[in-house]
Amino acid sequence: MAKYDKESAFRTNLGPWGWITLIVGGALTIFQLYTAFYGSYVSLIQGAIHLGAGLSLVYLLYPIKSSMTKRRGVPWYDALLALAALFTNYYIIFNYERLINDAIIFGFTVTDQFVATAGIILLLEATRRVVGLPIVIIAIAALLYGLLGQYIPVIGHAGYDWPSLATEMFFSSSSIFGTPIQISSTYIYLFLFFGVMLVKTNIGQFFNDIALRVTGKYTGGTAKAAVAASGLQGMVSGSSVANTVGSGSFTIPMMKNAGFKPHFAAATEASASTGGQIMPPIMGAAAFIMASYTGIPYNDIIVIAIIPAILYFSGVFMGTHFEARKQGILGLKKEQLPKTKNLVKRLDLFIPLIIIIGFLLVGYTPTFAALFAIGAALVISFFRKDTRLSFKGIIKLLEEGARTALPVIAACATAGIIAGTVTTTGLGPKIAGGIIDLAQGQFFLVMFFTMIACIILGMGLPTTANYVVTATMAAPALLAFDVPVIAVHMFVFYFGIVADITPPVCLAAFAGAGIAGANPMKTGVTAVKLAIAAFIIPYMFMSQPILLLQGDANVMNVSIALITAMLGMMSISSGMIGYFVSSVNWLERLLLFAGGLLLVYPDLKFSLVGLVIFGIIAIIQFTRNKSDKSGRLTSAS
Incomplete structure (x- = not known):
């Protein structure tokens, strides 16, 4: 996984430092659970605690180069950087009243400016280590645009001096500590922790067994099981690549053994795992930020997203069926499938997922739904030996929750730099105007150019970050037309996601190809064929939003459309x-x-x-x- 997924290239031999990461990671998870139950602090303090602990863990866990992951311990300079990350963020907590009151009137001190500069540099370096270089390059370009705006033709602006820009980025609630990190420090962390709990208690494996039992006996059953399992696990997954590797290590060899060609097996897993990011209720955690950006309640967004998700997975499912028919690949024999009676005895393992979806649909807050589902999963796990966690297992679970959230924390904070720059400089409307001028006002061409922009911006960015970037930089072009806001945001969200399987980058396809021993480019092209729905459906719901339950979306019209x-x-x-x-x-x-x-x-x-x-x-x-x-x-x- 470390070869294809930057998030997984962490130190494997921490030595005594393992206790430090256990304490910091466990403390961060306990803090998140505590504030979810008793209420969050003000956004700047909540975000500073969240980001400070997260970045310190990044420096302890992720080396300066991926090739150094097997070295024992943590170098002195990374320990120092971890302390610096804690200090710069917790500086906000200890100076909160002065920073939000006095500094606005009398200005920021030289110390404030130094801390803000150090905080931005530490954030960018941590993001490079845990997420990768593409989003860091975009963030640096955004900062340079903020500094040098007066020298840039056409899309320029008055420009900021560095002290003003740095303090605005680090001490306000509109940039680094803006909407993305605010959502990360409340809802997203809880749902990611819920996903970790399902994996650690083996409830996630139960999803695979169910999928294999339901689809395995039919034509090309192994591939259909891979699609169904990835869809189920995608509900609580935050990464196309991690989902591809996690599920693919089991499903890809199974598909190859059944007779599917290596590149097709890899493409099936990659396209299904990428689709997990658009699968309600979690949608790669971007649905929470979408709710904030659009003003549409999260509970409504997960309903709106259902039909497009069904069409996407139907397309992948049918593609595997036709390929199996073409290759003459039959289903598995009855004795190769999980036994029905064993699965029926374990149906209670579905309860946490039913709770989280049911509570959201009836109107409870995401925080309450996630907390209740986490508690239910923990209680249910105690009833079986293979799902039960020991006391040590629970402590490790708390740390693992923090580890899983690190890429999202870093990506959300760095995406905040980009979003903050776009907002404060007015870059969004200027890019939108440029796209509209290039398309000469033609709606279809505006959609096409926006799609290209979203795919390019989405290459190498994790789900949450690519949505933040595309929503702030590309969406304004489409909002100039008479189209529902949710349709525009779903459009840019979809095309940011499919970058994971679109050549030449196609990270999820590369990961699947690595497991299958297949040609990466051939895998990427095949994944695009299987996931073709993701390239078509957005155009359809932009033209006729009934697919998003907008407009004249009565039962009859929606049924016919579906x-x-x-x-x-x-x-x-x-x-x-x-x-x-x-x-x-x-x-x-x-x-x-x-x-x-x-x-x-x-x-x-x-x-x-x-x-x-x-x-x-x-x-x-x-x-x-x-x-x-x-x-x-x-x-x-």
Whole structure:
């Protein structure tokens, strides 16, 4: 995992420092649980405690170079940097009243300016270690834009001096300690901890067993099980790459053994794991920030996101089915599947997930839902030996919760630099104006250029950070048109996510290819074919927001739109794979793809035309298949 996932390249031999990380990590998790139960502090103090502890753990756990992860202990300079990270952030706590009252009137002191500068540098270096260089480069570019705005043509601004810019970034609640880190220090941490609990108590493995039992016996059952399992685990996962490696270590060899080609097995896992980031209720933790940006309650967003997620996974599911038919890959034998009676006895392991979804849907706050689900998972784990945690296991669980959150903490804080710069300098509207001018005001071209911008910005960024960046830099271009706000934010969110499987970067595809021993580029191209829904559906719900339950979204209209869209995904997947009832030629592939697009478009006139095209190809395919079977029987006779 460390080879493909920057988040996993941490020190494996801490020596005595292991006790320090255990204490700091455990304390951070206890702090998050405490404030979730009793109420958070003011945003700047809550964020400073959250970020300070998080960055100190990054310096203790992540070496300056990934190649140094196996060296014993923590070098003196990293220990010093860990202390410095604590000091710069906790400086805010001890000087809070002065920083928010006196400093606004009398200005910031030289010490304040020094601390702010050090805090920004420490944040960027920690983010480089735990997340990677791309987001750091974007953040540095944002800072340079803030400093040198007066020298930049077209999109320039008056410019800031460094002391003003640094203190604005580090001591205000609109940049580093803005919305992303505020959400990270409340909701996101709890949901990530919930995901860790499911893994550590083996409840996550139960999801895999359920998926394999339900789908494993059908054509290409191993691939379908991988899609279903990744969808279930994706509900509580925050990383496409980590999900690919975590699930893929089990599902990819299983698919290869069943007869799938290595690149297809890797692409299936990568596309399904990437889809986990758009799967309600957690959606890679970005749904919480989306709620803040759009003003739409989180409980509503997870309902709005259901139909697009269903279409995405249906597309991947159908793609694996057609590939299995094409390759003649059957399902697993009954004795190879998990036994039903064993799974029925363990159905109570679903309770934490049911609680978290149910409580959110009936209107409870995300904090309450997450806390209750965490408590339920812990209680249920005690009833079985294979899920029960010892006292030592619980302590390690607290530390693991902090470790899992580190990439999100660093990414959210660094994304805050970018978002803060875009907001304070007015860069967002200028980029939006540039995109609209380039597209000459044509709505489709504006969507296309915004898609390209989101994919580029999304390359190398984790889910939460890429949404923050794309929502602040790319979304304003689409908001200039008469489109629902949620449709715009879902549009940029989707295309930021699919960067994980879009060549040439496609980190999730690279991770899957590493496990499968496949060609990474071939894996990436195949993943795009399987996940084609993610490239189509956003255009559809921007044009007809009924797919997001907006506008005239009554039961009848939504049902018709969903049924025709599912048929459309079947047609598109068939065209992409090159197989329906039997192999299809290039003309049939084009017609299947075109008919599928018309079916997906939620307008009855277009859908009827698409249905006719799909029906014609189906008749041709069934007739040809029947003729081929008759010919084979005659030859055999």
